[in-house]
Every structure is written in C-alpha cells, then in structure tokens.
Amino acid sequence: MLHVEGIRKTYGETSVLTGVGFTVRRGECFGILGPNGSGKSTLLKLISGVEKPDAGAIELDGKPLSAYSRKQLSRLLAVLQQEALPPVGFTVREVIEMGRHPYRNWMGEEAPETGAIVDAIIDKLGLTRLQDRSLHVLSGGERQRAALGKAMAQQPRLLLLDEPTTYLDIGYQVQMMDRIKAWQREQELTVIAVLHDLNLAALYCDRMLLLKGGVVRAIGTAEDILREELIREVYGTSPVLVRHPEHRVPQIMLRQGGTRDE
Amino acid sequence: MSRKLILWGGAGLAVLLLSCVISLSMGTARLPLPEVWGILWHRLPGVGTWVHADWPVSSEQIVLRVRLPRVLLAILVGACLSLAGAGFQGVLRNPLADPFTLGVASGSAVGASAVILFGLQTLLPGNWSIPIVAFATGILSLLLVLRLAFLQGKLQLETLILAGVVVQAFLGSAVSFMVSLSDKVVNEITFWLMGSLAMRGWPLALTLAPYLAVGLAVLTAYARTLNLFSLGERQAEHLGVNVGRTRLAVLVVSTLLTAAAVSVAGTIGFVGLVIPHLIRLAAGPDYRLLVPLSAVFGGVYLLWADTLARMVLSPTEIPLGVVTAFLGAPFFAYLLRKNKRMARA
Numbered sequence: 001m002l003h004v005e006g007i008r009k010t011y012g013e014t015s016v017l018t019g020v021g022f023t024v025r026r027g028e029c030f031g032i033l034g035p036n037g038s039g040k041s042t043l044l045k046l047i048s049g050v051e052k053p054d055a056g057a058i059e060l061d062g063k064p065l066s067a068y069s070r071k072q073l074s075r076l077l078a079v080l081q082q083e084a085l086p087p088v089g090f091t092v093r094e095v096i097e098m099g100r101h102p103y104r105n106w107m108g109e110e111a112p113e114t115g116a117i118v119d120a121i122i123d124k125l126g127l128t129r130l131q132d133r134s135l136h137v138l139s140g141g142e143r144q145r146a147a148l149g150k151a152m153a154q155q156p157r158l159l160l161l162d163e164p165t166t167y168l169d170i171g172y173q174v175q176m177m178d179r180i181k182a183w184q185r186e187q188e189l190t191v192i193a194v195l196h197d198l199n200l201a202a203l204y205c206d207r208m209l210l211l212k213g214g215v216v217r218a219i220g221t222a223e224d225i226l227r228e229e230l231i232r233e234v235y236g237t238s239p240v241l242v243r244h245p246e247h248r249v250p251q252i253m254l255r256q257g258g259t260r261d262e
Numbered sequence: 263m264s265r266k267l268i269l270w271g272g273a274g275l276a277v278l279l280l281s282c283v284i285s286l287s288m289g290t291a292r293l294p295l296p297e298v299w300g301i302l303w304h305r306l307p308g309v310g311t312w313v314h315a316d317w318p319v320s321s322e323q324i325v326l327r328v329r330l331p332r333v334l335l336a337i338l339v340g341a342c343l344s345l346a347g348a349g350f351q352g353v354l355r356n357p358l359a360d361p362f363t364l365g366v367a368s369g370s371a372v373g374a375s376a377v378i379l380f381g382l383q384t385l386l387p388g389n390w391s392i393p394i395v396a397f398a399t400g401i402l403s404l405l406l407v408l409r410l411a412f413l414q415g416k417l418q419l420e421t422l423i424l425a426g427v428v429v430q431a432f433l434g435s436a437v438s439f440m441v442s443l444s445d446k447v448v449n450e451i452t453f454w455l456m457g458s459l460a461m462r463g464w465p466l467a468l469t470l471a472p473y474l475a476v477g478l479a480v481l482t483a484y485a486r487t488l489n490l491f492s493l494g495e496r497q498a499e500h501l502g503v504n505v506g507r508t509r510l511a512v513l514v515v516s517t518l519l520t521a522a523a524v525s526v527a528g529t530i531g532f533v534g535l536v537i538p539h540l541i542r543l544a545a546g547p548d549y550r551l552l553v554p555l556s557a558v559f560g561g562v563y564l565l566w567a568d569t570l571a572r573m574v575l576s577p578t579e580i581p582l583g584v585v586t587a588f589l590g591a592p593f594f595a596y597l598l599r600k601n602k603r604m605a606r607a
Contacts, residue, residue: 050499074502081496088492089547098490102502154501 001026001158001190002047007056009042009214016042017214020056026157029184029191031201033225034211035235040194043211044162047192048079060158074102077158078151082166084143085150087136092127092146093118095135099153121152125179141172148179159184161193165200173197177204202226202249210234226250267554270545274558278337281562285569286329290577293321301325335467335526336568337561338474340533342523344560345477347534348552349516352488353509355495357539358423358597361520362531362590365429369403370396370517370524372433372440375451379440393473397521403429404517454528455583466526473522478557480515484508485549492547530564530583532590537563539597 007020017039024030034040045051047058049065058065060076068076078099085095096118103111122131125145135143144164151159159180165173181204184191195201201208202222210217210225212234218225231252232238239252283302287293297317304313305326315322343361350359350366361367373395377383385391410425411418441451481488487508490498499505523530537560538552545551564582567589571580 048500050496070499070504071502074500079496079500083494085493085497089542090489090492094548095493098493098501101486101490104486 001028001061002192003057003059004047005057005059007043007046007053007058009039009046009051009053015214017046017053020211020214020216022209022216022219024190024192026190027184027188028207029181029193029205031205031208032192032194032211033198033201033208034217038211039214040211041162044079044160044192044194048077048160049073071102074154076156077160078154078156079160079162080144080147080151080164082163084140084167085135085147087138087143089134089136091132091134092138092149093122093131095146096121096127096149096153099150102154117155118153121149125149125152141168144168144172144176148176152183156189157187158190158192161191161195163194163196166196173200180204198226198231199251202251203244203247222249226252266545267551270551270555271558274555274562278558278562278565281565282333282337285333285565286325288569288573289324289329291321291324293325297321298325331464331467332568333565335470336565338467338470339523339527339530340537340560340562340564340567341557342470342474342477342519342560343530343533344537344556344563345474345481345534345553346516346519346523347560348538348549348556349477349481349488349512349519350534351538352491352549352552353512353516354422355491356422357601358535358594359426360532360534361516361523362430362529363423363426363535363594364404365407365426365433366400366404366517366520367524367529367531368430368433368437369406370400370521371455371529372403372436373397373399373521374525375437375440375455378451378454379443390469393469393522393525396525397518400517400521400524401514403433404513470522470526473519474557477515477519478553480511481553482550484512485553488512488549488553489547528581528583530586532586532594533560533564533567535597536590536593539593 002024004023005021007017008015009017020039020043022030032040032043042051046053047065049068049070052066060068065073088095090098097110097114100110100114100117103114105111122128125148127145127149130138130142130146135146138146144167148164161180165176168176177200180191183189193201193205195205202225205222207219207221208225209219210230217234218230226241228238228241238255240255242251242253243249244251283295283298286302287295287298300313300315300317301322302325303309304315346366347360350361350364351357374392376399377385377392377395382395383391386394407422407425407429410428411422437451437455441455487498487503490501490503491505491508495505498508538556541552541555541559545555564586567585568582571582571585574580
C-alpha cells in the first residue's frame with residue numbers, strides 16, 4: 001500500500017529526517033512513535049503530500065506520491081489532525097459534506113450518492129442529534145468526532161492520524177480509536193497513526209515504528225518496541241513494563257525519578 | 263442552499279431598489295416618490311411608453327443627470343469594497359481583515375494620488391491609468407503587510423492587523439507628503455482622499471462595472487473553496503484544494519476590487535468589515551451566500567452612507583470616508599472584543 005524509502009528532510013540547517021524507510025501493508029494499522037522533536041509529524045506531512053522530501057521516494061499503491069494530483073490524493077488518503085476543527089459556524093452535517101469535496105465535478109456539483117453516504121456516516125458516529133448544530137457550540141470531543149466524519153466522507157483507502165487523541169479525555173480517546181478500528185475492519189482501510197501514547201499504540205497498532213532524532217530506531221510489533229532498554233534509550237526514562245491482563249499486549253507504567261541525566 | 267439564496271438575494275435586491283428610489287427623491291430639491299418611480303420606469307425600454315410623463319423636465323434632469331449616476335456609483339463602490347472584504351477575510355481566515363485595515367486601500371491611494379499629482383491621468387486611454395497604478399501599489403502594500411505579519415510561517419490574527427496599521431500609517435503619510443508637494447492640486451487630492459462620490463458623472467460609474475463583474479464572478483467561483491478554507495489551510499489541502507492558487511486568485515481579485523473602488527471614490531473604510539460580518543450573523547458562514555449578498559448589501563450600505571453624507575449638513579457635504587468611519591470604527595472595536603473573547607474561551 002505504502003512504501004517509503006531513504007527519506008531525508010531538512011529545514012534550513014537542521015536535518016529532521018534521515019534515511020527513513022518502511023513499508024505498510026493494506027489493512028494494517030501502523031503506528032509512528034518517538035519523543036518530541038523526533039520528526040514524527042514531519043514524516044506524516046511528507047506522507048500526506050503537503051510537503052516534499054529532499055531525497056528518497058514515497059510510493060502509494062505502486063505509484064510515486066508526486067504523480068498524484070492534489071485531488072486524486074484526497075480521494076485516496078484522509079488526515080485526521082491533532083487540533084479539533086476550528087469553531088466555525090458550519091453545522092456538523094455541512095462539515096461532513098465538505099469531505100465529499102474531492103468527488104465534486106468541475107462545476108462543483110455533488111455526486112448523486114452524497115446524501116446517502118453522509119447520512120450513513122452521521123448514523124454510524126452517533127451524530128444524528130448534533131447534525132444541525134454548528135461547530136462553535138460543540139465540545140472539543142464532539143468537534144473531533146465531526147472531523148472523523150469528514151475524513152470518512154472522503155472514503156479514503158489510507159487514513160493518517162496525527163495524534164488525534166491528544167486533547168481528548170480517556171473516554172473519548174478509546175471511543176475514537178474503537179470507531180477507527182471498526183471502520184478499518186469494515187473497509188480494509190490502512191491506518192498510519194502518529195501517537196504520543198505508547199500504551200494506546202500497543203493496544204491498537206499491528207506494527208509500529210520508533211523514531212529517534214529523525215532516524216528509524218526500530219520497527220516491529222508492540223512486543224518488539226515496548227522493551228525497557230529501548231524505551232530508556234529513546235525516551236530517557238525507565239518505565240515499568242507490565243502485560244495487559246485482557247489484551248495480552250505490553251503496557252508501560254511510569255516510574256518516579258526514572259529520568260536519565262542528559 | 264439555493265432556496266436560501268433566492269430568498270435572501272430577492273430581499274436584498276428589493277431593499278436595494280427601494281433604497282435607490284428613496285435616495286433619488288432626497289436632496290435640496292425634494293421630489294415625490296411616485297415621480298421618481300415614474301421617471302425611472304419611463305426610461306426602461308419597452309415599458310417606458312406605458313408611463314405618462316407628467317413631471318417637470320427639471321425633475322427628470324435632476325434624477326437622471328445628477329442623482330442617478332451618484333447613486334449607482336455608491337452602489338458599485340459599496341459592492342466592490344464589501345466583496346473585497348469578504349474575499350480577504352475568507353482567504354486570510356481573519357474576521358478583522360478589510361481593504362482598509364490591511365492597508366491595501368492606502369496602498370492604492372498612494373498610486374492614485376501619484377497619478378493625480380504628476381498629472382498622468384491621460385497616460386493610458388479612457389479611465390484606466392488611475393485604477394491600474396492603484397492596483398499595482400495596492401498589491402505591493404498587501405505583499406508588504408503579509409511579509410510583516412508572517413512569523414515563523416504562521417499568520418497571526420492580531421499581527422496581521424498590526425502590520426496593516428503600520429503600513430497604512432506610513433502610506434498615509436506618503437499621500438500627505440504628495441499633497442504638500444503641490445498646492446495646485448491640493449484640493450483635488452484631499453477631497454478625493456477623504457472619499458466622495460459627488461460630481462463624478464456617468465463615465466466614472468460605468469468604468470467600475472467591469473471590475474465588479476470580474477470580482478463577483480471569480481469570488482463566486484471560489485465560494486466553495488473558501489468554505490473549506492474556513493476549516494484551516496491544511497484541512498483544505500487535505501480535501502484536495504490547491505491552496506496556493508486559491509490564495510493568489512482571491513487576494514489578487516480582492517485587491518483589484520479595492521483599487522477600483524479607491525480610484526473613483528478615495529479611501530472609504532470599514533465597508534468590507536461591517537457588511538460581510540452582518541451577513542454571516544444573519545445568513546450563516548456559507549460563502550456561496552456570503553459573496554453575492556455582500557455585493558448587494560454592500561451597495562445598499564454605501565448608498566445610505568452617501569445619502570447621509572449629502573443630507574445631514576445639507577447643502578454642505580460630509581466626506582463619505584468620514585461617515586463610514588463613524589459607523590465602521592466602533593464596529594471594528596466590537597469585533598475585536600468579540601474575537602478576544604472567543605480566543606480566550
């Protein structure tokens with residue numbers, strides 16, 4: 001589905017990413033992890049095509065990313081950002097309809113199936129009661145749900161998540177990830193998620209990539225990544241590792257005074 | 263959507279027509295409303311013969327020769343400025359943006375006064391010299407303001423307005439300097455600068471029409487895209503919008519509209535701030551409504567502002583720019599407070 005090879009990206013003098021490469025399979029949930037400033041968000045910007053790498057190749061469905069037009073790309077991949085949508089005056093329904101923009105013809109006319117698609121999404125996300133409210137009266141969690149609906153309306157095959165749960169409470173975090181997981185199973189969607197929370201990543205991602213200073217430190221399953229010495233090396237703190245009693249995946253617990261002196 | 267547009271647009275046009283007739287009847291010589299109606303109908307091809315002309319010739323002269331060009335000019339200038347405001351606000355995602363607060367109007371004024379000062383009006387055929395030079399200097403000042411306002415690749419809400427104020431102060435002084443350079447044309451520039459629609463006649467009113475037509479067409483075409491812009495530039499980009507091209511097209515067209523309006527009427531501030539905001543409050547944030555309605559109601563607003571300008575101290579005229587500033591500046595203060603409150607919440 002997505003193949004990344006030898007990516008380099010520099011901003012002025014500072015090099016943000018060096019020699020980054022990995023492959024994501026169809027239907028997979030792939031996590032991108034790493035400490036602040038390790039280049040996670042930059043990597044996601046490159047994959048979404050809003051920025052171009054200085055060197056290296058990104059291939060989507062066997063075609064270089066640069067060969068797609070902006071509009072073609074927006075039918076293939078959707079991005080759910082960290083910040084919720086701004087508090088604009090548009091209603092939830094109107095915002096979700098905006099997700100259909102890539103499918104409008106040059107006259108700006110809607111495809112005939114738009115109404116049904118939007119209805120289905122509103123129903124699935126439990127937004128029926130809120131659909132005619134405008135965004136500026138909704139809570140951050142509700143706005144993020146509308147943003148998810150907009151991404152769904154794009155009917156992408158690849159969904160990029162840029163720490164979408166950062167500003168959500170734990171209830172909304174799990175709800176959001178569960179909804180994305182269900183969508184993923186139904187549509188054989190591929191998900192690439194930049195996540196801050198290692199535990200959340202271990203729960204929801206099939207494989208993950210650990211970045212350190214713009215270089216790939218490790219790629220593997222939760223078992224491969226959530227190891228004490230690796231976490232200590234990359235994050236500079238020694239956590240306690242435990243096994244999740246239900247999901248049988250590793251989880252970390254923070255420990256006081258575990259910081260390594262830099 | 264389209265039903266809403268017909269409803270609001272219809273109401274807007276009705277208000278516009280009514281305002282026209284009332285404004286035409288007002289002046290040193292008061293004309294009865296039915297008479298004004300009659301004179302207008304009489305001139306319409308086809309239906310003209312149905313109306314029996316029972317008014318004095320002088321009334322017809324006053325309405326058609328003196329007042330109608332001015333009324334039309336007010337409507338066109340108002341529509342241009344209001345559209346430009348809607349465009350700037352949409353593409354810069356800043357509710358405080360307007361031709362005046364961004365310094366674009368002052369930039370255009372510098373170019374226009376230079377043309378007047380050096381007597382270059384006839385450099386190009388027709389009435390083209392002033393608008394074209396005003397457009398060029400308007401674009402330059404917009405670029406300057408944007409350059410000042412971009413901090414670390416991010417456009418801050420207040421910084422943009424601050425940059426606009428700084429540039430506007432500088433360019434305003436440049437215009438004053440030009441005025442002081444030549445006492446021969448002092449009256450011409452100062453009078454025009456403060457904004458006035460008096461004694462402009464038919465030709466000038468008609469030169470504005472093509473600019474308005476182009477601006478309205480382009481902004482209407484970009485209305486949907488501006489809706490997506492309101493979610494943020496990156497959001498728009500992820501939805502397949504060509505962000506760079508949209509920004510360029512809308513900024514250029516909005517500056518063109520500003521330059522055209524400034525060329526014929528001087529700097530008339532805050533129209534582009536007041537009207538789009540009121541329409542957002544009444545009809546919602548959808549640019550497919552906002553763009554055409556801004557044009558219509560911008561026309562209505564400036565028509566009444568100009569009617570006030572010529573009626574309040576009649577026979578003395580108040581500069582139109584003064585009237586719109588009296589109405590618009592408090593409104594700007596209100597918007598500033600409102601946005602502060604929203605930013606904190």
